[in-house]
Amino acid sequence: MSNTILVGAQWGDEGKGKIIDVLTENADVVVRTQGGNNAGHTVFIGPQKYVLHLIPSGILRRSKSCVIGSGVVIDPVSLVAEIDGLLKLKVQVAENLFISETAHLVFPYHRELDEQRELLKGEHKIGTTKRGIGPAYGDKAARTGLRMIDLINPARFEAQLKLKIRENNEVLKAFGAKQISFKQVHAAYRVAGDRLKPFVTNTVVFLDKAMRRGADILFEGAQGTFLDIDHGTYPFVTSSNTTAGGACTGSGVPPNRMDRVVGVMKAYTTRVGEGPLLTESAEIADLLHAMGREFGATTGRARRCGWFDSVATRHATMVNGIDELAVTNLDGLDTLEPIKVCIGYRLGQARLDYVPNDVETLLKCQPIYAEFPGWRTPTDRVREWKKLPPKARAYLKAIAELTDAKLTIASVGPARDQTIFL
Ligand code: IMP
Ligand code: MG
Numbered sequence: 001m002s003n004t005i006l007v008g009a010q011w012g013d014e015g016k017g018k019i020i021d022v023l024t025e026n027a028d029v030v031v032r033t034q035g036g037n038n039a040g041h042t043v044f045i046g047p048q049k050y051v052l053h054l055i056p057s058g059i060l061r062r063s064k065s066c067v068i069g070s071g072v073v074i075d076p077v078s079l080v081a082e083i084d085g086l087l088k089l090k091v092q093v094a095e096n097l098f099i100s101e102t103a104h105l106v107f108p109y110h111r112e113l114d115e116q117r118e119l120l121k122g123e124h125k126i127g128t129t130k131r132g133i134g135p136a137y138g139d140k141a142a143r144t145g146l147r148m149i150d151l152i153n154p155a156r157f158e159a160q161l162k163l164k165i166r167e168n169n170e171v172l173k174a175f176g177a178k179q180i181s182f183k184q185v186h187a188a189y190r191v192a193g194d195r196l197k198p199f200v201t202n203t204v205v206f207l208d209k210a211m212r213r214g215a216d217i218l219f220e221g222a223q224g225t226f227l228d229i230d231h232g233t234y235p236f237v238t239s240s241n242t243t244a245g246g247a248c249t250g251s252g253v254p255p256n257r258m259d260r261v262v263g264v265m266k267a268y269t270t271r272v273g274e275g276p277l278l279t280e281s282a283e284i285a286d287l288l289h290a291m292g293r294e295f296g297a298t299t300g301r302a303r304r305c306g307w308f309d310s311v312a313t314r315h316a317t318m319v320n321g322i323d324e325l326a327v328t329n330l331d332g333l334d335t336l337e338p339i340k341v342c343i344g345y346r347l348g349q350a351r352l353d354y355v356p357n358d359v360e361t362l363l364k365c366q367p368i369y370a371e372f373p374g375w376r377t378p379t380d381r382v383r384e385w386k387k388l389p390p391k392a393r394a395y396l397k398a399i400a401e402l403t404d405a406k407l408t409i410a411s412v413g414p415a416r417d418q419t420i421f422l
Contacts, residue, residue: 001211001214001215001216002216002259002260003211003216003217003218003219003253003257003258003259003260004023004027004216004217004218004219004258004259004260004261004262005219005221005244005247005258005260005261005262005320006019006020006023006218006219006220006221006261006262006263006264007221007224007225007242007243007244007247007261007262007263007264007316007320007322008221008222008223008224008225008227008242008263008264008265009224009225009263009264009265009313009316009317009320009322009325009403010224010225010226010265010266010269010270010271010309010312010313010316011223011224011225011226011227011269011270011271011272011277012039012222012223012224012227012242012271012272013040013224013266013270013272013294013296013297013303014224014264014265014266014328015264015266015326015328015329015411015414016041016220016221016222016264017041017042017043017052017057018042018043018044018328018411018414018416018419019262019264019326019328019409019411020041020056020057020058020218020220021043021045021057021058021060021061021416022409022416022419023218023262024057024058024060024061024064024218025061026216027058027064027216027217027218028064028065028210028215028216028217029058029064029065029066029067029207029210029215029216029217029218030056030057030058030059030064030065030066030067030217030218030219030220031056031066031067031068031069031203031207031217031218031219031220031247031251031253032054032055032056032066032067032068032069032072032220032222032250033069033071033072033219033220033221033246033247033249033250033251034069034071034072034221034222034223034240034241034242034246034250035072035073035133035222035223035238035240035242036053036054036072036073036074036075036106036131036132036133036136037053037054037075037078037079037082037106037131037298038053038128038129038131038133038222038223038238038298039052039053039054039222039223039298040052040053040296040297040298041053041057041220041222041297042297042414043057043060043414044414044415044416045060045416046415048089050086050089050091051297052082053078053082053298054068054072054074054075054078054079054082055068055079055082055083055086055093055097056068056220057220058218058220059086059091059092059093059096059097060091062092062096063096064096065096065097065098065210066096066097066098067097067098067099067100067203067206067207067251068097068098068099068100068103068203069100069103069203069250069251069252070100070101070102070103070203070204070250070251070252071103071240071241071246071249071250071251072100072103072250073103073104073105073106073133073136073137073140073240074099074103074104074105074106074148075105075106075107075131075132076105076148076151076189076192076193076196077188077189077192079099079192079196080191080192080195080196083097083195097199098199098201098203098206099148099196099199099200099201099203100148100200100201100202100203100204101147101148101149101200101201101202101203102147102148102149103147103148104136104137104139104140104145104146104147104148105136105145105146105147105148105150105151105189106131106132106133106136107132107136107146107161107164107168107180107185107189108132108180108185109132109135109164109165109168109169109171109172109180110132110133110135110136110139111130111131111132111135112132112168112172112177112178112180113132113135113168113171113172113175114128114130114131114132114133114134114135115130115177116172116175116177117134117135118130120175124274125274126235126236126237126273126274126275127236127272127273127274127275128238128273129273129298129299130299131298133238133239133240134238134239136239137229137239137240138239144164146160146161146164148196148200149200151189151192151193151196152193152196152197152200154190154193157186157189157190157193158186161182161185161186161189162182165180165182165185166182168180203251203252204251204252207251207252207253211253211257217253219247219251219253219258221242221243221244221246221247222240222242223238223240223242224242224316225242225243225312225315225316225319225320226271226312226316227242228240228241228242228243228246228319229241229242230243231243231315231319233275233276233355233359233362234359235359236273236274236275236276236359237275243316243319243320244258244261244319244320244321260323260324261320261321261322261323261324262322262323262324262325262326262408263313263316263317263320263322263324263325263326263403263405264325264326264328265313265316265325265326265327265328265403266308266327266328266329266332267308267327267328267329267330267332267333267395267396267399268284268288268305268306268307268308268329268332268333269305269306269307269308269309269312270294270303270304270305270306271303271304271306272296272299272301272303272304273301275359276359276362276363277304277306278306278309278312278342278345278362278365278366278367279306279307279308279309279340279342279367280304280305280306281305281306281307281340284305284306284307284336285302285304285305285306287335287336288305288332289302289305291332293329293332307339307340307341307342307367307369308339308340308341308342308399309341309342309367310341310342310343310399310402310403311342311343311344311345311352311353311354311355312342312355313399313402313403314353314354314402314403314404315354315355316403317403317404317405322403322405323405323406324405324406324407324408324409325400325403325405325406325407325408325409326408326409326410326411327396327399327400327407327409327410327411328410328411329411330379330392330396330410330411330412331378331379331380331412331413331418333374333395334374334375334376334377334378334379334380335374335376336374336376337373337374337376338371338372338373338374339371339372339373339374339395340369340370340371340372341369341370341371341372341398341399341402342367342368342369343368343369343370343402344367344368345362345365345366345367345368346365346366346367346368347361347364347365347366348364351368352365370398372391372394372395372398373391374391375389375390375391375392375395377389377392379392379412380412380413380418381412382412382420383417383418383419383420384420385410385420385421385422388410388420396410407422408421408422409421409422410422
């Protein structure tokens, strides 16, 4: 039995979906523990592209069990659409999917509030995915949320939803936003509830039984370290714990049952939405966008791009306890010369080797760069560490060392076989 937590070491979109898919080969159960359909995990199998939002990427491999844990917030209508999309592509979604009874629900008023709050913030907006994630977790923390267990209990659901819609329509009225129809939401959610009911279960008991049988479990993180509600660049974060601890709280599997933490990071940096990105660079953004890369899987937004930031990834090693590193998108740098890596932050006269918590202070920092020679050779067909250009190997070794973690996987493209194990 071995349990692995996989987390994003940057701002999300590190290519976790693909690495999870690769690691799932050796897992029996894959668990999502936080976030909602703000996530977008892209996996290519042959020419077929799959984009997953709520369902663990493990679903793409037959005979693996997939769990959506209590820490996830679920928009049931969108989850049903995701299941239908997979069924259409002949992916099995049946006795292999388990949804936590205690996962909270996302409603249309959460999405509307998400949008209204962003509008009110104007230029100070977070740049959310507008999926209602923040307001849904807000209700959870305020103890006024509805959960899967309520959705599948028609009488209770109707009574609770009535109150929630009444309350939220008052708030939306104050915003001057459109009202939500109880009738429409109730009808749509009841249909979704009936579809999802067979999957809903006590996932804590399920996972405990799986561990007693000796199953290997993979905990699939969504978003990334700097979007963590506690350890990210608040308020430019998402509303869940995207760091390793979230795998425990979001699943009910205790910390002493976890065996290793794998951190996934890109060979450069990207971020979607607002907030600090010290190493942001037009040069690298233009290059990657021209290659057709770095557009969001969920919202289609062009991602902001920058040089690798080792101060940030070292912070990620610290808060996640990263044992092993997977570096993705190495091939994105194939044409660059030279390649810059941020190795410290300059703040006035001081040099910082950590990420300051105050966003305003962080924004005043200037990155200190080291330069690496580019390899200027395509790497996407390389399958062995020894066959990578020596300069690419040197670059990977350097960024892993600066991050203070052990490099175990390098990825040179979206396909399963474009993976180099060290
Ligand atoms: P929210 O999670 O929709 O509230 O968005 C909060 C911030 O997290 C915004 O900057 C989003 O762009 C970012 N975000 C949320 N989910 C993802 C993701 O899966 N990948 C990358 N960024 C994300
Ligand atoms: Mg993504």
